[in-house]
Amino acid sequence: MALAYNRIVIKIGSNVLTQADGMPDVARMEHLVDQITEIKKQGKEVILVSSGAVASGRSLVKISEKTDAVGSRQLLAAVGQVKLINTYSQLFGRHDLICAQVLVTKEDFRDRLHYLNMKNCFQMQLQHNIIPVVNENDVISVTELMFTDNDELAGLIASMLNADALIILSNVDGIFNGDPKDSNSEVIQEIGHTTTGFSAFVTTQKSQFGRGGMITKCHMAHKVAQLGIAVHIANGKTTNILQRVLEEDVVNTRFIPKKTASGKKKWLAHSGSYANGVVQVNEGACAALTSAKATSLLPVGVTAISGTFQKGDIIKIISESEKHIGLGIAEYSSDKAQELVGQKNQKELVHYDYLYLNPDIN
Numbered sequence: 362m363a364l365a366y367n368r369i370v371i372k373i374g375s376n377v378l379t380q381a382d383g384m385p386d387v388a389r390m391e392h393l394v395d396q397i398t399e400i401k402k403q404g405k406e407v408i409l410v411s412s413g414a415v416a417s418g419r420s421l422v423k424i425s426e427k428t429d430a431v432g433s434r435q436l437l438a439a440v441g442q443v444k445l446i447n448t449y450s451q452l453f454g455r456h457d458l459i460c461a462q463v464l465v466t467k468e469d470f471r472d473r474l475h476y477l478n479m480k481n482c483f484q485m486q487l488q489h490n491i492i493p494v495v496n497e498n499d500v501i502s503v504t505e506l507m508f509t510d511n512d513e514l515a516g517l518i519a520s521m522l523n524a525d526a527l528i529i530l531s532n533v534d535g536i537f538n539g540d541p542k543d544s545n546s547e548v549i550q551e552i553g554h555t556t557t558g559f560s561a562f563v564t565t566q567k568s569q570f571g572r573g574g575m576i577t578k579c580h581m582a583h584k585v586a587q588l589g590i591a592v593h594i595a596n597g598k599t600t601n602i603l604q605r606v607l608e609e610d611v612v613n614t615r616f617i618p619k620k621t622a623s624g625k626k627k628w629l630a631h632s633g634s635y636a637n638g639v640v641q642v643n644e645g646a647c648a649a650l651t652s653a654k655a656t657s658l659l660p661v662g663v664t665a666i667s668g669t670f671q672k673g674d675i676i677k678i679i680s681e682s683e684k685h686i687g688l689g690i691a692e693y694s695s696d697k698a699q700e701l702v703g704q705k706n707q708k709e710l711v712h713y714d715y716l717y718l719n720p721d722i723n
Contacts, residue, residue: 363608366525366591368406368487371397372515376532377597378413385416387448389598393530394452396603397492401458406487408522409460410495410515411449417441438499449494459491464498467508470517471635476628480521487522512578513631516585520627524590528606529578530597535614536579552583552616586616587720588627629675629688629717636677636688638668638695640710647680650687651718657709658689658716660701670695676711690715 373393380386390413397407415434418441424433446462453460463482469475486493495518497508508514512529519527539546582592595606595613605611642650646662658678670676671694678686689711691698701707 364526364591364606366405366607368408368522368524368526369400370408370410370515370519370522370524370527371603372410372511372527372529373412373597374511374529374531375412375416377530378411379416383416384420385413385445385448390448391452392600393597393603394449394456396601398453398456398458400603400607401490401492408483408487408493408495408518408524409449410511410518411445412496412511414438414441414445414496414499417444417448420444435500442496442500445496446494453492460494461486461491463493463495465495465514466498466501467634470631473628476521483518483522509577509581512581516581517631519585519590519592520588520630523624523627526591526593527582527585528593528595528603529582530595530602531578532596532598533575533594534596534599534612535594536575548612549614550612552579552586552614582616583720584630586618588630589618589620591618592616623714625690625715626717629690629715632675633677633685633688635675636668637674638666638670638676638691640676640678640698641665641667641681641683642678642686643681647686650678650716655713657713658711659709660698660707661703661705663698663702663710666695666699666702668695678711678716685719687716687718689717 377393378386378390397409400407415437418437418439421440421444422437424436428436442462442464446460449460463486465479469479483493495514497511497514499507508517515527515529518524533541535548535550536552537546538549578594582594585592593606593613593615595602595611599605599611602611606613640658641664642658642662643664646658649656649662650658664681668676670691672691674691676689676691678689680686692708692710692712698710701710
């Protein structure tokens with residue numbers, strides 16, 4: 362029986378779209394586009410997050426080895442992104458489908474207004490039966506402005522658009538319980554939302570052409586599943602992989618989703634780098650916040666405030682041992698919060714509806 366996903370984000374990694382010599386694998390792209398077309402025919406919505414700009418650029422431009430790595434990447438991405446989107450446009454065009462290019466940077470997720478503007482842009486494309494093809498804008502994204510990799514970007518997009526599923530296509534069959542090269546290692550076919558400590562069994566080796574490794578994939582997938590979205594990690598080089606994942610006819614790793622979180626919590630989950638202040642809480646508050654009961658953060662449990670924030674800003678919540686508990690939207694400024702530290706019967710500093718708890722806290 363096929364999985365009942367209606368809105369699916371599909372992320373295709375560099376290793377899937379690149380041949381052994383670093384050049385683009387157009388035959389693989391064509392096969393994946395054919396599969397996406399079949400999914401579209403079933404009435405499903407598809408958002409494609411695709412790597413491959415740098416590889417496409419490499420097929421067009423020869424760069425001196427003396428050129429610095431950042432400059433080379435920017436040039437290859439600038440030239441390659443044109444070729445990549447044109448290739449997708451031609452391939453989808455054969456099926457009378459239109460695709461759109463969406464290039465984003467981490468900064469585009471920095472506040473609620475930008476976030477909602479981007480969400481509206483995607484929704485308009487989906488309403489008009491257009492397939493968004495999303496990639497990081499590597500031309501201007503360098504060092505601290507970059508996503509960890511396109512897995513992180515795909516997780517953000519899936520959360521933003523309330524997708525039912527995120528399918529990450531890599532060059533392995535899923536998450537193994539050891540080194541994938543070891544014949545004794547097996548694919549872990551299901552990972553629950555209470556699983557933690559991925560580094561104990563996941564290899565830290567990075568992919569050949571991508572920036573991230575399996576540990577990064579695990580943490581991102583775990584976070585997205587916590588928000589109510591199923592995540593599959595599968596082998597993009599397997600024939601008909603997308604249909605086979607949806608029909609549960611192939612070995613892959615599925616992160617089981619938790620109950621769906623609200624839109625604001627989905628935004629907060631990925632907004633840690635934009636926090637303006639830090640609020641430290643005592644053990645009692647920590648226990649209350651992480652319990653099964655829906656609990657807001659009250660001043661009585663706060664022990665210290667650092668940084669300056671205003672009402673509506675994102676704040677980071679930490680324990681007395683400086684463990685990251687979660688993120689929230691402040692109900693009032695840091696000045697007022699400072700005055701109310703430790704006081705009973707005061708208005709909550711963060712309401713539960715605007716509180717996102719770190720899934721790895723327990």
